[in-house]
Every structure is written in structure tokens, then in C-alpha cells.
Amino acid sequence: MKARDQFRAGKNFKVRDEDANDKPLRDGDNGKQTKAEVRQEERDVTAQMAGQIAVLQEMLYAQRKHKVLLVLQGMDTSGKDGTITALFSSINPMGLRAVGFKAPSPVELAHDFLWRIHPHVPVAGEIAIFNRSHYEDVLITTVQGLIDEKECKRRYQHILDFERMLAETGTIVVKIFLHISKAEQRKRLQERLDDPNKQWKFDPNDLVQREKWDAYQQAYQRAIIATDTDHAPWYVIPADSKTQRNLLISTLLLEILQGLKLSYPAPDPALSKLKVE
Numbered sequence: 177m178k179a180r181d182q183f184r185a186g187k188n189f190k191v192r193d194e195d196a197n198d199k200p201l202r203d204g205d206n207g208k209q210t211k212a213e214v215r216q217e218e219r220d221v222t223a224q225m226a227g228q229i230a231v232l233q234e235m236l237y238a239q240r241k242h243k244v245l246l247v248l249q250g251m252d253t254s255g256k257d258g259t260i261t262a263l264f265s266s267i268n269p270m271g272l273r274a275v276g277f278k279a280p281s282p283v284e285l286a287h288d289f290l291w292r293i294h295p296h297v298p299v300a301g302e303i304a305i306f307n308r309s310h311y312e313d314v315l316i317t318t319v320q321g322l323i324d325e326k327e328c329k330r331r332y333q334h335i336l337d338f339e340r341m342l343a344e345t346g347t348i349v350v351k352i353f354l355h356i357s358k359a360e361q362r363k364r365l366q367e368r369l370d371d372p373n374k375q376w377k378f379d380p381n382d383l384v385q386r387e388k389w390d391a392y393q394q395a396y397q398r399a400i401i402a403t404d405t406d407h408a409p410w411y412v413i414p415a416d417s418k419t420q421r422n423l424l425i426s427t428l429l430l431e432i433l434q435g436l437k438l439s440y441p442a443p444d445p446a447l448s449k450l451k452v453e
Contacts, residue, residue, distance in 0.1 A: 185410035196357035197416035218419035225426040235438035237271030240301040250354030253364035262422040343407035
């Protein structure tokens with residue numbers, strides 16, 4: 177089964193904690209591999225795929241025909257930063273751009289909620305990664321009670337129109353929900369508190385938002401169902417295992433890029449006759 181089919185959310189998607197790691201670890205050779213060995217193998221395969229993605233990204237950049245938008249959404253600690261590091265550290269930064277969306281500024285709030293998003297969509301030949309995205313302006317605002325039901329529905333429709341416009345103008349939209357369980361989030365937040373070198377990552381507001389876990393899960397489920405389309409599909413990636421998460425996303429992205437039939441531009445016969453003195 178193709179990764180695009182295996183991880184596609186679909187209209188019957190439900191957020192369930194037990195699905196955060198619903199792909200059991202492979203036993204390996206008759207169960208002889210330890211968990212550590214399996215994790216290392218996952219890292220090795222991910223690194224190989226990252227190399228293949230880097231080659232395809234160079235073709236994408238050289239060809240200047242397609243644009244790729246990778247949206248990473250998930251609860252705090254679900255691994256948005258880790259995914260970017262694992263998959264794209266080998267890529268030429270000239271054809272790659274990562275954008276993180278924080279709370280909107282007063283100027284941004286004075287405009288429509290998509291105003292701050294549009295300048296950051298990818299140009300031809302580029303992969304743009306949204307570390308959080310326009311979905312924050314529906315998810316957070318809904319859970320916090322900042323918008324009512326009528327405005328929530330209107331924003332879903334605006335997102336559908338926005339992503340359809342992107343797709344119709346040559347953008348490959350790939351939306352990934354990093355699905356982490358509540359128990360795993362607790363573990364990762366505690367690790368940040370316990371490690372002096374990671375405490376800078378900890379935000380006390382993470383605990384406030386964690387108290388609204390169920391509300392966020394319902395908001396994600398609704399957002400994904402409302403905006404999953406063939407031209408801008410949602411993929412749900414189990415994220416309790418970091419190495420497994422990276423492997424699954426690299427598998428998905430590699431499959432999508434290979435489907436574009438990328439190649440380097442055809443050589444110019446006139447250039448082949450030139451001699452550099």
C-alpha cells in the first residue's frame with residue numbers, strides 16, 4: 177500500500193490516543209532485533225531517504241515547474257522541529273524555506289487571518305515548510321473561544337478556497353498531522369523540565385494548553401475532516417516514536433516527489449560547444 181493511501185486521514189477520521197503509535201515496531205529477523213537496533217535502523221533508512229529527497233529537491237529547484245508546501249501541525253512536543261531537522265538537513269537551503277507561525281501581531285490581527293500566510297507560500301522550484309500554519313487561526317481561536325461557530329465555519333471555507341487556489345496554480349499541498357498521545361506529551365514536557373539544556377524549550381503556557389487536551393483533539397478532528405481534499409490532503413502520522421515518525425514522513429514525502437517525475441532541465445546544445453579559456 178502506498179503511503180499516501182495508508183496515512184490519508186479521510187472523512188471518517190477520528191483522533192484517538194491509541195493511534196498515536198499504531199504501527200508496531202517491526203520485529204526484525206525473527207524477533208532478534210532489540211528496540212534500540214530497530215530505532216537505529218529507522219534512523220539509517222530515514223537518512224538514506226533524506227538523501228534521495230535532497231536529490232529530488234535539487235531537480236525541483238532546477239526545473240522551476242512545481243512548488244511544494246509541507247504543512248506540519250500537531251500538539252506541543254509532537255516533533256515539528258525534529259521532523260524538519262531529520263528530513264531536510266541535507267538539502268540545499270536555496271530551494272528550501274521553513275516558516276514558523278506564532279501568535280499574530282496587532283498588524284496581522286488587523287487584516288484577514290490569511291493575510292500573513294500568503295507571502296510565505298512556495299515559489300516555483302521551492303519547498304516551503306509551515307511549522308504550524310493557517311490552521312492555528314482556527315484551532316487555537318476555537319478552543320480559546322475567540323471566534324464563534326459562524327466565524328469558525330467561515331474560516332474553514334476560506335482555507336478550502338485558499339488551498340484550492342494554491343493547487344490550481346501549481347502548488348503540491350501536503351498537510352501532516354503529527355499525532356502524539358497525551359501520555360507521550362507528558363513524558364516529553366517532563367524531559368524538558370528535567371534537562372537544563374532543554375529547559376529553554378519549555379513554555380509554562382504548554383501546561384495551560386495541556387489542560388485543554390480534549391478540546392484540542394476535537395478541534396483537530398473537525399479541522400482535518402472539514403479540509404481534507406484530494407488537492408490538499410491531510411495525512412496522519414503516529415508521532416509517539418520520533419524515529420518512526422521521521423521514517424514515515426520521509427517515506428510519504430519521497431513518494432510524493434517521485435510522483436512528480438522530476439528531472440534536470442534538458443541540456444542546451446549551444447552551451448556544449450562553449451570552451452572555458
